[in-house]
Every structure is written in C-alpha cells, then in structure tokens.
Amino acid sequence: MPARYTAAIVGCGSIAHAHMDGYALVDDIDVIAIADPVAHARSQYADTYADLHLQQFDSVEQMLVTAKPDIVSVCTWHLLHPAPTIAAAKAGVQAVICEKPMAIGMGAADSMIDACQASGTKLVISHQRRFTKGWVKARELMQQGVIGQPLFVTNKVAEGLTNWGTHSIDGSRFVLGDPQPQWVMGAVERRTDRFERDTAIEDACLGLVHFEGDIQLFIQSDLMREGATAGSFQIKGTEGMMEVSESRVRLMNASSNGWLDVEIGAGEADRAIGGNTNAAQVRELLQWLQGEVEEHRGSGRQARVTVEIMMGLYESARRQHVVNFPLTEKGYPLELMIAEDGLPVEVEGRYDIRAFLSWDGVDPARYKELAAEGKGHSQIMRQIHVELEKGEG
Ligand SMILES: NC(=O)c1ccc[n+]([C@@H]2O[C@H](COP(=O)([O-])OP(=O)(O)OC[C@H]3O[C@@H](n4cnc5c(N)ncnc54)[C@H](O)[C@@H]3O)[C@@H](O)[C@H]2O)c1
Structure with a gap:
C-alpha cells in the first residue's frame, strides 16, 4: 500500500x-526526492539511501513541479530558509519543516509565515x-508549580546567538509555557569579521529578555565556552530552582532535600521511535495535518517569537536602548549596524566558523572513500577541509 x-x-x-532518519521512523511517509x-x-546523499531511488533535482522549483511532494524539509543555510519555504507554499505543499534559525530578520520570518498562511x-x-x-x-514540572512562579532563566551559548541561541531561547520559552516577550536589552561585540554558515554573527553578546508575568531570561553567547550549551538552562522560581537539559532535570525546593535528580522515564520521543526527536517532530506534524492537535509545538508562530527576541537583542545594541515589542525593524539589525560602521572590525579578514561545510574543492572520490569508512557527513567534510588546507586534497 503506498504511503499516505x-x-x-x-x-x-x-x-x-x-x-x-526522522522520516524513516514514521509510518505513512515516503521520501521521494531531493534538491x-x-x-x-x-x-552522496542519494547513494547513502540508494534503496529509496530518490529523484534528484538541481533546483527546488523543478523538484516541486515534477515530484509534487506533500511535505518539504528545508535543510539549507539560514539565509536560504525563506526562498524554498515560500516556493513550496506557492506550489501548494501541505507542510514544510524548515531548519532553525527560522530566518535572519523579521521581514524574512514574516514572508515565510505569510506565504504559508496564504496557501494553508x-x-x-x-x-x-x-x-x-x-x-x-521540565515543562510538566513548571506547570505543576514545583518551583513556584518562574522568575529568572539563564542561558549560556556559543557559536553565535542565531545558531545555538535559537535553541536555548526556544527551549526556555517551551519549558516556561511559551510566554510572550515584552522588551529586551542587548549588547554586542564584533571586532573580527565573523560569519556562521554565511550569516554575519557577533564575536560575543549578552542580552536580557523580559517576558509577560515578569519572567526574565539572561543569555550570554561566546563569552565563556566552559558550560556553554544549546540545550541546557537554569530556572530560578519563587519556591526553588531547576536545572534543565535535554536528558536530565535537577530540582531544588523545600521538599527535595538538596538537589534532586528527577525521574524522567521514557519521553515522547522514546516511544516507538528510539528517542529520535526528528521523528517525534514529524509524527506531531502528521497529527497536525490530520487535525489531531491544534498546533505543532514547533510551529512557525512559536519560532517567530524566538527570531523576534534575537533580532530585538541586536536592535537594542544598535539603538543603545531597551527595545519594546513588537519589533518594528524588519531587516537584520546586526548587518545594519555593520553597514552603519557601528561595529568596526579591528582584525581584518572574513572567516566562517562553519567553513568546513562548503562543497568548494571537495573531491567526490575522497568523500566516497571516507564514507566507506563509516564516517558521518560533518566528520568527512571536516577531514577533507583539513586535507585541503594542508595541500593534501
Ligand atoms: N536543528 C538542529 O539541531 C540543527 C543542527 C544542525 C544544523 N541545523 C541547521 O540546518 C541548516 C543546514 O545546516 P547544515 O549543517 O546541514 O549545512 P550543510 O552545508 O551541511 O548543508 C546545506 C546544503 O544545502 C545545499 N544548498 C545550498 N544552496 C541550495 C539551494 N539553493 N537549494 C538547495 N540546496 C542548497 C548545499 O549545497 C548543502 O549541500 C542550517 O540552517 C543549520 O542551522 C540545525
């Protein structure tokens, strides 16, 4: 029977x-094409999944017209998230799963939301x-009030606010019950010409986010590598404290007798799909498509809030004052600040902290050799780029 x-x-x-990997674990979906x-x-991708006989296209538009998929995964770099999402929406696909960060700038985020709204x-x-x-x-425990009312959350990330920060800000909101931000204040340093996957990023930044209910989130990025993580944060409440990571929750309150490792048990992603969060994400999308849930927990609507917080922090650094929401600036405030000479580079030379992902100069035969050794994509690309730098490639 064909998949649904x-x-x-x-x-x-x-x-x-x-x-x-996520699609493969969910019944009722066949991946049929790539672009x-x-x-x-x-x-290299089609060879890895040779049994699927994937249709291959060099353009998204051609793929949409010919393969006519129901669902499209957008797995390009950040600045290339809106165009394929909008093309897919215009082609009338039922759903898009687009990678994080949703977009760089509110105008870009809104163009995705608008296109998807128009096509359903x-x-x-x-x-x-x-x-x-x-x-x-942790979200369940917060709803039960085990540490009372949340007051203050701390995030420590690295590798750019828009890269790791998108996860930690989104996760903090998720655990807190998705509160709406009201204002932010941010500071940014960019003395080197730093990029991440082609997006200009800061050398370091910090920010304070004020949410409804007087909850505040403090985020620091690239100031201290020790303990920096996209997946962990601490919450202080009126009645206790909680440390949250993807696999562990520690709690201290009046009845915990010091720090208590909370019994977590099997999470949603563990049931039938081996802990695979991409599969859990797809499964909930199917529930959304079939009207079984009101909204996907990772909807564009929720992710837009995270974009607004990050862009608001940059805009605050640009304006040198508190920024109230909704954010009116539609562009990328960090890039605007650079263009306005607000962040003069002291050490010349553009560099990208994900330069090893570039296909430039990669020899397909060398890629195949390393893949045959069982290495994963990122590991292969890192090794090939080291070899290219040493002149061995
Ligand atoms: N959710 C997560 O935990 C997570 C983890 C890693 C990466 N990401 C995100 O995934 C995105 C991709 O990152 P990556 O590490 O896989 O990058 P990558 O460089 O490994 O892959 C990107 C691919 O997109 C291709 N591409 C470029 N232009 C294209 C176009 N116009 N149409 C179609 N394909 C095009 C490139 O050739 C490349 O093969 C980024 O936005 C990143 O932030 C998310």
Missing part, C-alpha cells in the same frame, strides 16, 4: 541526514529539542 504522504528534502548536507544545486551533494501550508521550524525528555519533563 510523500516528502522531499531541500539541501543535502549534514542536517538533511537527521531529517531522513541541491551541488551535483556531488546530491549524489503548515509550517514547522526544526526546534526538535522540544521533544527531548528533559525539556518535556
């Missing part, structure tokens, strides 16, 4: 493998950690 839904993947790099302008990106396309942003057992348990 077909899916296609746009961008055949690292995270595209996680999307495939990527780089020929050996497509071929369900939009999910891959904040898949919302399905980890630690975060799910």
